[in-house]
Amino acid sequence: MNHDFDVISAARNWRTDAVDTATPDQIISSVYASDVLTLEQLKARLSKPTFKSLQATLERGATLDPSIADTVALAMKTWAMEKGATHYTHWFHPLTGSTAEKHDSFVSPNGDGSAIATFSGKELIQAEPDASSFPSGGLRATFEARGYTAWDASSPAFIMRHANGATLCIPTAFASWTGEALDTKTPLLRSVEALNKAVTPALKLFGASEGTRVSSTLGAEQEYFLIAEEYYYRRPDLVMTGRTLFGAQPPRGQELEDHYFGAIPDRVLSYMTDAEQQLYALGIPVKTRHNEVAPGQFEIAPIFEDSNIAADHQQLTMQVLRNTARKYGLVALLHEKPFAGVNGSGKHCNWSMSTNAGENLLEPGDTPHENLQFLFFTSAVIKAVDEHQDLLRISVASASNDHRLGANEAPPAIISIFLGSELSDIFDRLESGQGGRGAEAGLLGLGTSVLPPLPRHAGDRNRTSPFAFTGNKFEFRAAGSSQSISFPITVLNTIVADAVSALAAELKAKLEGGADLNSAVADIVKATYSAHKRIVFNGDGYSDEWHQEAEHGRKLLNLRTTLDAVHHLTDAKNGALFEKFKVLSDRELAARQEIMYDIYFKTVNIEGETTEYMARTMILPAAVKYLSELHAAGSSKAVKGVAAEVEAAADELFDAVQALSAQNTATGGDEVHEKAHHMRDQVLPAMTAVRKAADKLEKVVAEQHWPLPTYRQMLFVK
Structure with missing residues (x-):
């Protein structure tokens, strides 16, 4: 195998499709949301009474009126066919963590041999996909196939395009015949409503008007790697598991710190531009793009929107990133840790709460110490995170994220909150009874008269914190790059709803007892912060001292795996x-x-089997072939020395593979949680031993004999 040719072909043999790029004005006027059935589109196609009825569902949470379904379906079908759609699908989020779709044609035959385009209200509101092959966690037996998708009118329908056509996608919830949720969207929608019902009464105590509704908002950053597909398909581990199970560290990784925010390579920038044009058409508000820390790693980030729509958009973003990469001879890797020894990839969830009038409830204003409402809701978030550390950690738990959490580019598995210096000072003063404002945001001098001073944020950023206040929102940094954000946001919405409900009940009781709003809120904020300030930590989350303090001094949970x-x-x-x-x-x-147990077991089981397969059929044969070549080359000191190194590492690898094979064969028990523990406690350590020996071999076997693209090649060919 000529690896030099592989490198050259990976670098040169890439293609690009011409993309109709647009100016910002063109994006705003004709591209943005052009493939989305917006409210404005519906309003233009529906009668006033029908639109008013639908609007009540979308904006006020009223029950959907089934009598308008046929009219809405006709408008939707007409719009979709004008956009070139030939099929429609109920697009849903099963418990696999990805999305699912079953396409049906608009074309229906008539009895006279002709055909017509049909799409009824019944087909819009509900469909019956086969639910037997989706994970249900015991909610149903495999032979019980009935499941239902139900139209989620709060998330707009959209067009997904492919090379030979387009499909109308209708966001839906997915439930079993018994009405139990088989998806991630249904609990998310329920949690949004729970948050609304908890926060709205609290807002009324602060003087909010009737008709105020509250929802959570979200902007989810997405980190990912790009590698040449020339290399991807030569790596069975990447194809089967999404991460490299073998790979010695190259002479150069990310230690020069020259990739982060560096100039984006032309090939990658062309890809990014293409993906952004598609995302704009889908109404996804992408805002930033840049090189991330590791070689070959990048990021795309949107601005915030309602969390249910943001969850849909996040799944679409991952799909577009993957699909578009292939057009440029690239593969997008969304695994949390595709390459050992360099940064992994996360999905930072920027979460807040907003009213239907656009008021951000976590906006501190110019004087946060005087902003009663801000302090009240921030206290509720602190209380929620402290009381439910376990749920936040569970919401980001996966076999793939275990490789990332706690490493030097990701927050630790210990959940804590970063507030920053000014906000921490304000809470400390309130707790002590001082009140007022201590630390000032001030100005940041740039050290030269040519550049003006810039306003400085009240607190520096803390990349080591899993849950950080970042000006007017909290950034939940522990979510993994490949996961659906629906469950983390469901948890956040629910735990904050619980905390707000409790604090609102206290506030109402104090007000009814004659206390004024200022003193009542101050008392509640003081007591809440005092009870839960152990969760606030502004220091280095990577340090050993923090782990000791968190576990033993503050009694915080450290759920490592x-x-x-x-x-x-x-x-x-x-x-x-x-x-x-x-x-x-x-x-x-x-x-x-x-x-979650089942997916963990299957994920590691696939990795274990793939590790054994690659070691037996690719790496050991390469080592044996090179040894044979060395033994035929004579008996010089160099030959004997190299042969001894190769032989020792090959023997170590052989023994490690035998041990892994035994663990792969064993199951650890009959129950899925027993199998999962066997994977963690026996298979993963056995895989590590195989990799250790194989990576030694990579450093001593001649390159022309090594059967796998190396980190040096995959990370640096762009």
Whole structure:
């Protein structure tokens, strides 16, 4: 195998499709949301009474009137066919973490041999896909196939295009015949409503007008790697598992710190531009793009929007990133840790709460110490995170994210909150009774008279914090790059709803007892912060000292692995919380726990089997072939020395593969949680031993014999 040719072809043999780029004015006027059935589009196509009825559902949460379904379906079909769609699909989020779709044609035959385009209100509102092959966690038996998708009118329909046509996608919820949620969207929608019902009464105590509704908002940053597809298909581990199971560290990684925010290579920039044009057409508000820390790593980030729509858009973003990469001879890797020894990839979730009038409830204003409403809701978030550390950790738990959390580019598995210097000072003063404002934001001098001073944020950023206040929102940094954001946001919405409900009840009681609003809020904020300030940490989350202090001094949870965390999902307090707000029943919660165990087991099992396969059929044969060549080359000191190194590493690899094979054959038990623990405690360490020996071989076997593209090649050919 000529690896020099592989490198050259990977660098040169890439293609690009001409993209109709647009100016900002053109994007705004004709591209943005052009493939989305917006409210304006519907308003133009529906009668006033029909649109008013639909608007009541979208804006006020009123029950959808089935009598308008046929009219809406006709408008939707007409619009989609004008856009070139030939098929429609109910697009939903099963518990696989990805999306699902079954396409049906608009074309229906007539009895006279002709055909017509049909799409009824019944077909819009509900469909019946086969649910038997989706994970259900024991909610249904495999032979029970009936499941339903139900139109989510709060998320707009959109067009997905492909080379030979287009499809109308209708966002839907997915439930079993018994009405139990088999998806991630249904609990998310329930949690949004729970947050609204908890926060709206609290806002009224602060003087909010009637008709105020509250929803959570979200902007999810997406990190990813790009590698040449020339290399991807030569790596069975990447194809089968999404990460490299082998790979010695190259002489150069990210230590020069020259990739972060560096000039974007032309090939990558062309790809990014193409992807952005598609995302704009889907109404996805992408804002930034840049090189990330590791070689070959990049990021795309949107601005915030309603969390349900943001969750849909996040899934679409991943799909567009993957599909578009292939047009440029690239493959987009969304795994949390595709390459050992360099940065992994996360998905930072920027979360806040907003009213239907556009008021951000976590906006501190110019004087946060005087902003009663801001301090009240921030206190509720602090309380929520402290009381439900376990749920936040569980919400980001996966076999792939275990490789990232706690490493030097990701927050630790210990959940804590970063508030920054000014906000921490304000809370400390309130707790002590001082009040007022201590630390000032001030100005940041740039050290030269040529450049003006810039306003400085009240607190510096903290990349080591899993949950950081960043000016007018909280950034949940622990989510993994490949996961759906629906469950983390469901958890956030629910735990904050719980905290706000409790604090609002206290505030109402104080006001009814004659206290004025200022003193009542001050008392509640003081007591809440005092009770939960252990969760606030502004220091280095990577340090050993913090781990000691967090676990032993502050008694915070440190759920290091997925299995440590998932165990707590069905704790009594968690079941009671989700049941209280009607977000997940006990059965639905237990099902999700079962699925998380099952996915963990299967993920590591696939990795273990792939590791054994590659070591036996690719790496060991390469080492044996090179040894044979060396033995035929004579008996010089150099030959004997190299042969001894190769032989020692090959023997180590052989022994490690034998041990891994034994663990792959064993199951660890009959129950899925027993199998999952076997994977963590036996298979993963056995895989590590195989990799250690194989990576030694990579450094001593002649390059022309090495069967796999190396990190040096994959990370630096752009």
